[in-house]
Amino acid sequence: MGNLVEVQDLVLRFYTYEGVVKALEGINLQIKEEETLGVVGETGCGKTMTGLSILGITPPPGKIESGKILFKSKYGKTVNLLAQNERILRHIRGSDISMIFQEPGAALNPVYTVENQIAEALLHHRRKELLEKVLAQIEKDGIEKKIYKKMLENPKSLTIKVFTKIPIIGRQSRLKKEVRKEVVNILREMEIGDPERVANMYPHELSGGMQQRVVIAMALACNPTLLIADEPTTSLDMTVQAQILDLIRRLKKTFKSSVLYITHDMGVIAELCDRVAVMYAGHICEIAEVKELFKNPAHPYTKALLESIPRPGEEFKSISGMVPNLINPPLGCRFHPRCPFAKPICAEEMPKIKEVKQEQFVACHLY
């Protein structure tokens, strides 16, 4: 399995009123095909920003200073996402790479029905496919067939634009029916009972779990090769979280996509991911296979994180100190003020990431 995404030396800075926030400092990450990579870390470590950088939607005043993000597109070509213009990125977003966010209610537009919103994604990326299906259905060679053919060949022509605006004739009912069939199909695959009814509902009529399923449906509507999930189950109940995790696991197999799962919950990581990347204060501490990470954590931060998970009957262990301010981060390794194994070199030089064991990479001066 080759690499689907390769992030090389990504540097992201935010230019704010209080100073320059060095959010990501030289991130190196690989996401292989058909694997689930978990990115875990505390608030402010930069995991969400990594996901947003891959899609190219980092919010202002953030600027990507340097680095490359190599992505293997569906056609086999590898492109550097940071060097593409907006038009190409818009093609990639939604169809090659999709993202789902933490608050499903906020990701859905409250004035459009579920069907409308999924149809929007479908029509933008899979229009040709749907039009071909429609054309295959029309037997009679009449005006209708000509119009659809024209839509397929020359979608931007003036006649099409005018025609679609005419009230009754420009309804494109066949296309709409085809889209609806596809939408109901996708909803059914999301294990939503009664997808016909749900397709006509508005987001506020659905529960949190259902909303998140609809968001996942929108994300997977165009068969992306990479799904970025930014804490999708944090705001949901436990039983609903279990359902959604199950769904993601199953969908990954069906759609053969990779998942970049961002979270701060180690339990979810253990459940869902194949490999894990641990981030702290804008740089990656450790990348390892999930079983290895939990059994033999190499980086002191990973060790401390695993120990701080509350266990019944035991004392509560926490990590002393606080997450550093990224405007003035500590020199050298950013974790050294809180590290029980800190050496003098840790305060001077930022450790480079090394392969310690087979498939286990650590950035620490202990190795």
Added chain:
Amino acid sequence: MTDFKSKLAEFKAARQPTIKELKFIFTRIKKSPLSIMGSAIIIFYAALAILAPVLAPPVPPPMGKTDPFIVWKDLNIPPLERMLPRPPSPTHPFGTTEESYDLYYGCIWGTITAFKVGLMVIVLSLIIGLVTGAIAGYYGGIVDEVLMRFTDMVIAVPGLVLCMALVVALPPQFVINLGFTQLSIELTKLDRVLLALVLVGWPSYTRVIRGEILKVREEDYVEAARAAGCSDFRVMIKHILPNTIYPILIMASLDTGAIVLTAAALSFLGIGAPPGYADWGQLISLSRNYIYGDIGNPAGNWWVWLIPGLFIFTFVLGWNLLGDAFRDILDPTLRRR
């Protein structure tokens, strides 16, 4: 000695947050040229108002009156020519209007009147609007319904018409019978204008603050304050109002300009300040007959309406820009909070 030192350190520490806030506001103002312009205009006018007695010293009778706010008339001009306005000259830097009132004096002292009218109306409308809006928003239910319907009734009447009616209808003297004595409050014409503007202006503040309070009322920190045992009054004053006041401040600064404009309109219509009063609108009212000059020379008497008009225009512009600047600074989404 150490006690004093520690108290000083405490004082300094206590002022820190305010200092940080002010620094932030200044940097934001500096970023936008329009805000700088707005602040500059207002500061300029404020300086004009404070320095008015120096820039345009009051003229003693018989040309002026004892009240410095009445513009002095130039009696040196022979009676027959006194009616016509005269162009700017060394004795009259801005010229004179009908009946030889000195425009320069009128405009400078008119600044004070403008500030007085604008600020007093705003402050009084704010107070009334805050109280009614806060009660309606916080308590809800039937109190809310009654207050809001009354507010709706006031809004439903066209503003300027209501204003005019009130100015005419308000008595020149308020006599309050306290049983053993009588309290009589004199209302000059200008006072009546102020009062009318207040009575027409308070409903918009009520609605805005009610909306803001409805948003803030359900917040956790309000509930936490109640859990600590705060009375309703304390919750409103210390928690809800400080968090809801910003849209009101923005509205108030934008409105100041509009208030001055309305007052000028009322003066122009003749129901505002008395004739000869140092008020920009009043000065334009005096120029009514001379706006159009002679047939071959339409802008013949340009100074009678252009100069007071420019004063009004720039004053209102300054407040509008300042209001926009406030909105930019106080907009919560743009703040780094």
Added chain:
Amino acid sequence: MPFILGGIKLSIMLETENLKKYYPIRGGVLKRKVADVKAVDDVNLRIIKGECFGLVGESGCGKTTFGKTVIRLLKPTAGHVYLDVPPDVIEQIRNPEGSSQGASKLEKLRKHYDIAKVKRKKLKALRRKMQIVYQDPSRSLDPRMLVKDTIGEPLLVQKIGKKSEVRERVVEMLKKVGLGEGTLYRYPHEFSGGQRQRIAIARAFITNPEFVVLDEPTSAVDVSVRAQLLDLFQKLRKDMNLTYLFISHDLSVVECISDRVAVMYLGKVVELAQTMELFHNPLHPYTQALMSAIPIPDPTVRRKRIILTGDVPSPVNPPVGCRFHPRCSQAMDICHNEEPRLMDIGNGHIVACHLMSK
């Protein structure tokens, strides 16, 4: 009767009797009441002095409503709440015929002790004894008040101590929660989530309360900070002799800090037991499903998941009979018709399920 657990007589901090909290839904032009959202429906619970009582359930089950109703932030629709009432008084209230006083005296007692019914003045004094810590510290702290004012406010409102002492007490409380004097003159937004929660804790604990409702206090913070906060809660409980009602949807956290745990579903308590007993031997099918949904931070263990079908029904029209029966894989005929009563299985373990009577 006095509460006996494991043969030891314990004193009760909080007792609720048939507590109900309904929210009316108004519809139509005249806004008449159409239905009720039965957020808390007939809950009877006893919380022992000094214990940490966990209350778990999913969104919509009514646990937050219960927590807020019990300290009278919401007015109960029906039922009684007794905070730190001596057992003989409760005895009198429960058995009015047995006692020598008449009905009016009973009413007076109720008015005096029943939190659901006390008047405003007495309620203000009671607020000193019962406090609450909210879930999201960025929303529970007034963004325009300095930290020192936020923490000092309960002291001023309750008129505890002289005005000059307020600052000292605030600093003392800050030290107890692990923050320094430098936090006094700053605004909440300048702090991290964990520190903000500590400020909220300082505010809640500064009046030396006896009973504190903790409404999901660790849900909005990171894992490493969670451990710090839980440690702080334990320490404060010991130092200040407190009783906690710990509300959470995160079972792994509840398991670590609570002595006894109750599970709520759609406004009713379905199971209640000591923590270890509940987590090792859950009897109610809903509790079993909840337990199986907890993600375990160990990739070698694959838990057998009990996936519940469907969503949580709305509390406006709860299902007839056992409220859980539409989603229960072991539902029997009787579950459709009759609501199960809470039964004591032994050792303080109480369950409301028809399966227990088999």
